[in-house]
Amino acid sequence: MDQDGNTLLCEASSRAIGVMPSPHKHKLSPISLVVGDTLYLLDSVPGADCAHSVEALKYSADRWFEHKWYWHSLPPPPFGSDYDHEVVEKEEEEEEDMRCPNRYGFQVYTVVGDSQVWISTEGGGTYSFDTANNMWSKAGKWALPFNGPVKYAPEHGLWFGFSSQGENGQFAASDLTAASTARPPVLKKVWDELAQPLPEWWVPMESYLHPLGASKFCIVRTFETPEEGWCWEKDGNMYNNVESFAVFTGVEVERGRRGALRMIKHKIK
Template identity: 30%
Template structure:
């Protein structure tokens, strides 16, 4: 399930569905857009259907998806619940909290049954983990662990534009980060400013905890820097 541009310049919430009775068995089906957020809450600037973070639930609620919208100023964000079986939003389940992630979070049952993704910007856009199993309309989830890798730090003269965590299985993640000069600097440069992406491979493992049981830890693998000089790049992965 993804949120894609539908070709008309507007956004659409869509699902990739399988229908064996049609000539094209796999196709995109437009779903109902998220309910309007409360006053002061935005899904994104100039794009009321863009979502800030989302995660599929697990267990008995594995057919549902948490979708968060961010607030602005003193107004807190909110989270909606989408029922993938009924293809409808659970309007009565709107919660006055947001997921502790930036973008998509992936449930990894082998790693203490935690959800992993990129943390919010105020937490540094790091690989992080959270337990969403107890989340409800009145009970927000909390950030469980933030794991910092050396590739997370922006070099001097650059700032982080966006980041993604792609789960590869067996506790391995590819962390993709896109860096560019601050806008106030690049506007005054004669040549095209350098923009680049850093792909970092990490592995999350379980280690003995001082409180008993096991906790998560990160092992850094290889990383690679990709420079974009001519083409304007909006997304990495």
């Protein structure tokens, strides 16, 4: 899917590419999650209009006169029910019809169990969306102790991601099933080996975690290295030369004799 919502499906077995229907609405900052056999698309910054901020890509063999794949709109997150009215009134003065303020945007998200999507907001706690009945509920007033997407590793029964603590975000693990409405999840293990001080000219941009199965992960970090000084274009505009690059790190997580988690760091490229 490109920035305009144009969607393609790649059939890996036949090496065929087909045009797919576009979502009902363009997402300002989209994230995607797979729960069961359904792909869910959410806007992490819903904005003023929450309609179509959550959609699911579904398939129906009975749709003879339309595309058999279609987008189904689902209820938006219930952030509005948890507003502090004084804060909302102040925000509405600044921007009219602000039903979903950006302070309730989210960047931390994961799948829990067979049917739940969890998202952590910046100012309203953690919410759960049950894909079995398409209903939202509040998991707790706490936030998940991660940044970005969190991945479940069934071989350990734990969720892995980048810790919200520290500047560079350490690789960490947590048991989200141990959380309750009143008790937030805690990190069971944090590895500092991958959060070493960076050269001062390396500017960290994004971090990604890709599970490879069998307790193996690929950690991808992107950086920029601005060159000193400014350059001039022919039209007189100035720009700063920036080199962008990614660092790939392979890691493996295993348990010791007493069940303690241990990380094995492999190749860095």
